[in-house]
Amino acid sequence: MPVIAIAVRNIKTVLFNKLLVLLIVIMPVLQMFIMSTVIESAEVPQNGTVASGFTEIILLGQTGGASLIRFFAASTLVQFLMMTGIIAAAMVIGEKEKHTLARVFSTPLKKRQIIAGNLLGHLVTTLTVALAVLVLAKLLLGIDWGNSLIDILVVTVFVVCTITALGFVFSGLFRNMKLAVGVMSFTIMAMTFLSGGFTSGDQFSVTSRFTLNKWAFDAYIGLMEGKNLWDIKFNLAVLAVISIVLGIAACILYRRENVYE
Amino acid sequence: MSYIKLKDVVKRYDSSLAVDNISLSIEKGEIFGLLGPNGAGKSTTIKMIMGLLKPNSGEINIDGINIREDEIAVKGKLGLVPQDIAIYENLSARENVEFFGRLYGLRGKSLKDGVSEALEFTGLSEKQKEKPKKFSGGMKRRLNIACAIVHQPEIIIMDEPTVGIDPQSRNHILHSVRELNRRGSTIVYTSHYMEEVETVCDRVGIIDHGKLIACGSKNDLKKQVDTEEKILIEATDIRYNPVDEIKGLKGVLNVSLSENTIEVSATRAQDNLQDILFILTKSGVRVRNISLKEPDLESVFLSLTGRKLRD
Numbered sequence: 001m002p003v004i005a006i007a008v009r010n011i012k013t014v015l016f017n018k019l020l021v022l023l024i025v026i027m028p029v030l031q032m033f034i035m036s037t038v039i040e041s042a043e044v045p046q047n048g049t050v051a052s053g054f055t056e057i058i059l060l061g062q063t064g065g066a067s068l069i070r071f072f073a074a075s076t077l078v079q080f081l082m083m084t085g086i087i088a089a090a091m092v093i094g095e096k097e098k099h100t101l102a103r104v105f106s107t108p109l110k111k112r113q114i115i116a117g118n119l120l121g122h123l124v125t126t127l128t129v130a131l132a133v134l135v136l137a138k139l140l141l142g143i144d145w146g147n148s149l150i151d152i153l154v155v156t157v158f159v160v161c162t163i164t165a166l167g168f169v170f171s172g173l174f175r176n177m178k179l180a181v182g183v184m185s186f187t188i189m190a191m192t193f194l195s196g197g198f199t200s201g202d203q204f205s206v207t208s209r210f211t212l213n214k215w216a217f218d219a220y221i222g223l224m225e226g227k228n229l230w231d232i233k234f235n236l237a238v239l240a241v242i243s244i245v246l247g248i249a250a251c252i253l254y255r256r257e258n259v260y261e
Numbered sequence: 262m263s264y265i266k267l268k269d270v271v272k273r274y275d276s277s278l279a280v281d282n283i284s285l286s287i288e289k290g291e292i293f294g295l296l297g298p299n300g301a302g303k304s305t306t307i308k309m310i311m312g313l314l315k316p317n318s319g320e321i322n323i324d325g326i327n328i329r330e331d332e333i334a335v336k337g338k339l340g341l342v343p344q345d346i347a348i349y350e351n352l353s354a355r356e357n358v359e360f361f362g363r364l365y366g367l368r369g370k371s372l373k374d375g376v377s378e379a380l381e382f383t384g385l386s387e388k389q390k391e392k393p394k395k396f397s398g399g400m401k402r403r404l405n406i407a408c409a410i411v412h413q414p415e416i417i418i419m420d421e422p423t424v425g426i427d428p429q430s431r432n433h434i435l436h437s438v439r440e441l442n443r444r445g446s447t448i449v450y451t452s453h454y455m456e457e458v459e460t461v462c463d464r465v466g467i468i469d470h471g472k473l474i475a476c477g478s479k480n481d482l483k484k485q486v487d488t489e490e491k492i493l494i495e496a497t498d499i500r501y502n503p504v505d506e507i508k509g510l511k512g513v514l515n516v517s518l519s520e521n522t523i524e525v526s527a528t529r530a531q532d533n534l535q536d537i538l539f540i541l542t543k544s545g546v547r548v549r550n551i552s553l554k555e556p557d558l559e560s561v562f563l564s565l566t567g568r569k570l571r572d
Binding site: 001002005006009012013016017098099100102103104105106107108109110257258260 | 311312313314315333334336337339341343345346347348349350351352360361363364365366408
């Protein structure tokens with residue numbers, strides 16, 4: 001099956017690259033480990049004053065260390081899944097630069113088969129990364145992802161689909177990998193900022209609604225706080241709509257005659 | 262009926278006309294050379310034959326199949342050796358060939374045999390487990406070919422397959438082109454190396470400014486243009502200057518004398534040879550050696566496309 005062959009090649013490219021695996025699987029776990037260590041080591045102030053060396057984190061700590069760890073675990077997971085989306089998109093642009101995509105387009109395959117193969121590869125790659133991070137964080141750091149493994153998997157599938165669609169829009173837009181990675185990194189940073197990921201207040205409650213991060217993050221946090229899929233159905237619906245809109249945009253971009261260049 | 266047939270094919274990019282009403286026929290079993298300066302429209306023509314670009318108008322038929330009507334069937338008959346080396350650096354040589362074999366629908370034993378044969382043919386069997394990042398330029402070029410022939414295509418399109426490689430690899434590739442043709446593949450070959458095209462191809466088409474300006478066998482092309490032939494005469498006892506007398510002969514374009522060599526340029530030098538020898542003999546010149554230099558493909562190409570530098 002040519003579609004499977006394309007998907008397998010994509011998966012191999014990311015998952016057989018030790019440096020990439022280190023970046024997208026080990027780094028988020030390490031980041032979660034550092035944050036959970038810092039949070040757990042911080043003493044809750046007895047007299048309401050801020051402990052030496054801590055500022056906002058300790059004040060937020062009034063809501064409990066466990067919820068802070070969940071907050072960072074969920075935001076780190078979303079952030080690194082988005083990074084995996086960048087890498088997947090960059091791979092397609094790299095194929096354009098190295099002319100292998102043009103060669104693939106010259107084979108007796110329909111355009112939709114080639115796109116399906118790439119999408120499938122990226123979906124499986126991102127899903128594998130997500131599962132690895134979820135399992136490692138649970139086993140090594142004891143992070144509680146919620147009551148149901150199925151529920152967390154369903155959310156992860158929604159998030160991965162949205163990120164893959166976003167990556168495909170970028171890969172259809174750009175021909176130059178460096179430029180694309182720059183723009184994608186900026187977009188992710190901007191979305192994280194607008195979603196309030198860098199701050200602790202409610203000042204981004206309106207703008208965050210227009211970011212992918214908010215809906216993905218809220219869905220994870222919801223499950224971690226004991227909710228079920230029905231409770232977070234709105235988040236899932238928004239993620240599904242974003243996926244569909246981005247998917248349609250990617251399909252329009254990929255209709256271009258010389259999209260392989 | 263021609264095996265590959267382009268009829269009144271036009272391709273526009275925005276306002277510029279990349280291919281302007283090209284009509285071309287290539288017969289089964291031929292090695293057809295496609296020549297043209299940079300930006301002449303060769304790559305666009307090849308991309309249209311490969312189904313990578315759609316013509317704005319005109320028809321392309323491969324083995325009787327209209328590419329517009331059944332692009333997939335046409336693509337299955339073709340194997341592309343792209344100008345740029347298009348292989349995956351993170352896959353081994355064998356994995357690269359296997360990957361493209363799978364895209365052409367090969368499976369199981371046919372895939373395994375096809376891959377082994379393609380690697381054997383390109384001399385890469387011993388390096389099949391190595392990744393191309395360790396390969397020389399010539400080996401990468403050969404792997405580029407192996408990926409195109411794994412499915413034993415009826416038509417192989419080779420777009421400048423010998424750019425930037427050593428003479429041994431180039432010789433191997435040229436030998437491969439002839440061997441693939443001997444095994445039954447029709448080959449469309451583009452190159453900037455005129456001597457390669459002259460050596461390998463049965464017929465040649467020259468494209469310039471999007472138009473096919475000449476097409477035929479090498480001899481046909483030479484007849485189409487007034488290219489100069491040259492006679493080089495080495496002689497002794499040149500006691501008088503025969504230049505003016507030879508210049509007076511019909512068809513002679515230029516005569517020069519340097520030390521013991523007389524160089525005569527003429528449109529049909531062979532026709533003038535007898536008269537030139539008569540003039541030299543009567544004036545006591547002793548001829549030691551005569552050589553005739555016929556126009557090569559490069560001079561035909563330059564004559565047709567001009568010597569002005571292209572962007």
